[in-house]
Amino acid sequence: MKGNLVLIFQGKKLNLLFGREGIVLAEEKCPGAVHPENLNNFLYNNGIIPACVERVLVVADLTDLLSRTESPLGYFRLSSTPIELSPVSELLKRKNLKLYSFHLPLPSQPGYRSQLERALTDLAELPVKSIAVNSAFSPIDSSPEQKLIEAAENLFPGRFSFYPSYHYNVLNFLLRENALLINTFLLESVKSFRSWLENLLTCSGISAPVYFLKGDGTLTSCRVATTFPLLTWQAGVSSYLLGSSWWLGQGETFVVLPDKRGVRLSITERYLPKLATGFTHFYGVELAGSYPCVIYFKEKPAPHKWEETLDALNPFPGPLPLVCFAPPAEIPRVFRYPVLLPPAGPTLQGAGVLVAPYGIEIEKVFFFTHHRRIQVEKQELWDMALWQLREDGVELKEISYQFEEIPLRYLPQNACRLRLKVLGRL
Structure with a gap:
């Protein structure tokens, strides 16, 4: 029978599932390091022929790979006047990342060429391979970044890889900077992960196309996910939301997830994660993007606070079910919001990904x-x-x-x- 292979990465663990159209036909947990024989055994034990795997659907928060990032990054800010704020400073501190940042005037301003040469010379003496480039209004006018990259290639041919910001449709300079730097920091580790994944599938005889779940609950191609890995942030949360909504057959559903301290509350909207409005924070860095609306409770909330939060999120005057993946004792009971305990294991997550x-x-x-x-x-x-x-x-x-x-x-x-x-x- 043909179907889709689902790989759900949770820390160092991997859940293998196979199914189609929201129905999980087989599942298995890999508690430790994953090798090709694990996948081969899963396919063999469940009578799955590799040629019958139509697609590979991956749930992996690629931002977790920041902890493996070792190479320093260069960064050029192009603007008519210097910007004093330090880029992604909180992230650099928490993840022990190294960033060499330079402010450069626009190509039309005096001193541009000499400052560019000086900055490139400094970076050439460091173990920097990649340079991110961000200019004011680059989504409207990409020429300053293109001119810089062309000049840099002439000065130091083949020495650096450049990553411009004009591929990002974010007008706010600092928000675009945040996304650009996080993605660029991740690229080397993500490239290694992609090679490992391709080798895992090839060794098992699987040649199906690979898709990744994004934080907004939709799938994207392997190319897009590995080029812009920040899109996969909170993909795990989205898989729970998708699965819960599918399980109940209800477009709007509350979902409670465990957290390191306390619980997380989220909600679906038309069978997809309800997205946060405004900015979201990633290790203290503001982001503009499509990510699930998640409310964190560091300790068991008071009953009245819990009820007020549910009422504020509820788009309807009537009650909504609350699918609880956290221990039920972690949340207070509210009569108007019935608590439902989902099936154990990753089945619901897999079902949600299969219908994404x-x-x-x-x-x-x-x-x-x-x-x-x-x-x-x-x-x-x-x-x-x-x-x-x-x-x-x-x-x-x-x-x-x-x-x-x-x-x-x-x-x-x-x-x-x-x-x-x-x-x-x-």
């Missing part, structure tokens, strides 16, 4: 002149989405999409951010 849709989100900033222009821009975004799907070899069915128009009143010439969200089934 594939998601793609792209956006661009343009300057609105007339109604016809916005239709042209929408078509261009749609073409970009189709091109990206083709590049990743993704074929979707039951496609739904949504355009969002966000006026940027702080920019001149009627600037507007146009965002396209596409969902579909693999």
